[in-house]
Structure formats: C-alpha cells, structure tokens
Amino acid sequence: MVASFASSSCLxxxxxxxxxxxxxxxxxxxxxxxxxxxxTSGQAFRWNCRDAGWEGVIDARWVRLTSGADGIxxxxxxxxxxxxxxxxxxxxxxxLAEILATFPDDQPMRAATTACRGLRLLRQxxxxxxxxxxxxxxxxxxxxxxIVALLxxxxxxxxxxxxxxxxxxxxxxPERIATATEAGLxxxxxxxxxxxxxxxxxxxxxxxxDLGALSAFSIADARARLMELPGVGRKVADCVLxxxxxxxxxxxxxxxxxxxxxxxxxxxxxxxxxxLQRFTATYxxxxxxxxxxxxxxxxxxxxxxxx
DNA sequence: AACCAGGACACAA
DNA sequence: TTGTGTCATGGT
Numbered sequence: 001m002v003a004s005f006a007s008s009s010c011l012x013x014x015x016x017x018x019x020x021x022x023x024x025x026x027x028x029x030x031x032x033x034x035x036x037x038x039x040t041s042g043q044a045f046r047w048n049c050r051d052a053g054w055e056g057v058i059d060a061r062w063v064r065l066t067s068g069a070d071g072i073x074x075x076x077x078x079x080x081x082x083x084x085x086x087x088x089x090x091x092x093x094x095x096l097a098e099i100l101a102t103f104p105d106d107q108p109m110r111a112a113t114t115a116c117r118g119l120r121l122l123r124q125x126x127x128x129x130x131x132x133x134x135x136x137x138x139x140x141x142x143x144x145x146x147i148v149a150l151l152x153x154x155x156x157x158x159x160x161x162x163x164x165x166x167x168x169x170x171x172x173x174p175e176r177i178a179t180a181t182e183a184g185l186x187x188x189x190x191x192x193x194x195x196x197x198x199x200x201x202x203x204x205x206x207x208x209x210d211l212g213a214l215s216a217f218s219i220a221d222a223r224a225r226l227m228e229l230p231g232v233g234r235k236v237a238d239c240v241l242x243x244x245x246x247x248x249x250x251x252x253x254x255x256x257x258x259x260x261x262x263x264x265x266x267x268x269x270x271x272x273x274x275x276l277q278r279f280t281a282t283y284x285x286x287x288x289x290x291x292x293x294x295x296x297x298x299x300x301x302x303x304x305x306x307x
Numbered sequence: 308a309a310c311c312a313g314g315a316c317a318c319a320a
Numbered sequence: 321t322t323g324t325g326t327c328a329t330g331g332t
Contacts, residue, residue, distance in 0.1 A: 042313055043313090133313075133314095134315095136312095136313055136314080137312090137313080137314035137315065137327095138311080138312050138313090138314055138315090138327090138328090138329095139312060139313080139314095139328095139329080139330090140311085140312045140313090140330080140331060140332090141312085141313070142312095142330090142331070143312075143329070143330065143331075144312095144313080146330095147329095186328085189328080189329065189330090190328080190329090191327075191328030191329055192315095192326085192327040192328055192329095193314095193315095193327090193328080194328095196315080230315085230316090231314085231315065231316090232315080233314060233315050233316085234314095234315095235313070235314060235315090236313090236314070236315080239313070252313070253313090254312090254313035254314080255311085255312070255313070255314090256312095256313065257313080272322080273322095274321090274322090296313070300313090
C-alpha cells in the first residue's frame with residue numbers, strides 16, 4: 001500500500017488515499033444473501049465475525065464483507081481490480097428464488113428454506129476446498145477451523161492486512177505441503193488425516209491429478225478422479241464438487257444430513273445408506289446440492305437433545 | 308464423563 | 321455388496 005502511494009502520480013496525499021480506498025472497496029447489489037448463514041454453514045472455514053462484519057481470506061487477499069442496504073459491501077487490503085474474483089466466489093448473481101422454487105414442496109424443505117433464508121453456496125478454490133475437507137472427517141466444524149488456521153499459519157504466506165488486524169496467511173499450495181513432513185502436519189492437530197493430506201498434495205503437485213481440468217468433466221468422471229486421492233471418499237468428493245466446482249447436483253451425505261434424511265423422510269424405518277443416496281439423486285431436483293445445504297444448516301441450527 | 312464430530316480405509320463375512 | 325474396528329483430537 002505504502003509503495004503504491006509513493007509510485008502513484010496523485011497530486012495530494014488526501015486524494016491519493018481516497019482513490020486507493022475506492023479501489024479497495026465495492027458493493028455487490030443483491031438481495032436474499034445471508035452472509036452469516038453462508039459463512040458458518042460448514043462450506044468455508046476461514047471466516048470470523050468482527051464488528052458486525054465477516055473477515056477472511058480468499059486466494060491471497062484479506063477480505064471484509066458486510067451486509068448493506070444495497071447489497072454486500074466488500075473491503076480488501078489491496079486494490080480489488082475488476083472484482084470478478086470475488087463476485088464469482090460469492091455467486092452474487094445467482095438467482096436464489098429460482099433455485100428454491102425447484103425444491104420439492106414438502107414440509108421439511110419448507111421449514112429449512114424458511115429458517116435459513118439467504119443461505120447461499122460459494123464457489124471456492126478447488127485445492128483449498130479439497131484439502132479442508134480431507135481434514136474434516138469426524139471433526140466438528142470448530143475443530144476444522146482450528147486445523148486449517150494452524151496449517152495456514154505454519155505453511156502459508158503472510159498477506160497484506162489493514163492496520164490493527166491479526167496477521168493473515170494464504171492457504172498453502174499443494175507444492176508447499178508436499179515438502180512438509182507428516183510430523184509437521186500432525187503438529188497442526190490433524191491427527192490421522194496428516195498422511196492423507198500429505199499424499200494427496202504430492203499427487204497434485206506431481207501432476208498425477210490436474211484439479212483445474214476437472215471443471216470440464218462430467219460430475220461422475222470428476223468424482224471418480226477426486227476419489228483416487230487418499231483420504232477422499234464419496235462424501236469429501238461431493239463437498240468439493242459442490243463447493244468448489246459448482247456441480248449443483250452433488251449431494252454430500254454426512255452424519256447430519258443422514259440424520260435429517262432418516263428423520264424427515266423415512267421416520268422409524270430402517271433404510272440402507274445406499275438407498276438413501278439413490279433417493280437424494282432423484283428426489284431433490286436439479287439443485288439438490290443446494291437443498292442438501294439447507295437441510296444440513298437447518299439440522300445444525302435447530303439441533304435437538306433427542307438426537 | 309461418556310459420547311460424538313460435514314469419514315476413509317483395510318478387512319471380514 | 322454390507323458390516324466392523326481403527327485412526328487423533330477435543331467440543332458438548
């Protein structure tokens with residue numbers, strides 16, 4: 001920032017600061033976008049609420065998001081350029097009402113969409129998403145957040161942040177993690193997931209799997225390629241397909257969604273997991289992944305003692 | 308203080 | 321194909 005001031009041709013310092021500030025701030029007009037629900041719904045793990053806004057890291061940028069009257073206000077620590085990167089990440093141009101209209105018109109979905117109004121899906125970086133979900137197995141979201149934070153601190157690159165903020169780090173590349181040791185990764189509290197992450201990062205750094213190529217694949221082919229990675233089963237693969245690649249019909253079934261499906265659609269009946277998976281592929285429509293996210297968040301927000 | 312968490316994997320039957 | 325034990329770690 002200081003360097004850019006010095007090299008600019010501004011006539012006055014005040015004008016210069018104003019212009020720099022403008023380049024670090026923008027508004028995305030949109031409605032029905034609940035930042036809080038979206039950023040705490042277990043798809044992204046690097047966001048913290050501060051001063052009535054949400055602060056996190058996207059790619060190599062510190063970002064602060066707040067909900068304004070006109071839409072979402074975004075602030076960055078360095079100029080945001082054309083902002084296409086953030087518009088795409090937030091998926092602000094997606095028509096949520098049209099998506100909700102495709103959901104089955106049943107009591108559970110009505111309850112979930114009413115309770116979680118404004119919940120959105122993001123389009124995240126495939127590697128960060130993949131690595132995060134390799135680390136997610138049988139972990140609570142709060143713990144995943146801690147593991148990811150430690151991983152970024154230890155192996156990421158320091159980023160520009162506004163004055164007074166804690167230091168922030170980029171999500172480490174597969175190449176960087178590939179050079180780590182299993183012990184170094186275990187020090188980030190990821191336990192038995194460390195060898196999975198290490199082996200997966202080495203396969204990607206070594207070119208055995210090109211994550212960028214998967215977006216052109218069919219969902220079945222992309223899923224099959226992801227599942228060749230150690231630590232990646234059906235559930236983790238579906239999370240990456242849905243949260244990073246935008247395959248709207250990917251339907252990750254974790255313990256919460258499994259509980260929701262059994263309770264809401266097959267009460268007091270024993271149903272095989274495979275049959276439930278088949279049910280999800282047909283019942284929830286073309287945006288079933290979105291429906292899944294509503295069920296997941298609804299179950300977690302309204303968790304009951306009765307299990 | 309047990310129980311569980313956005314699971315995957317090797318192995319058994 | 322479906323079921324079971326195992327793998328770390330810490331929140332609730």
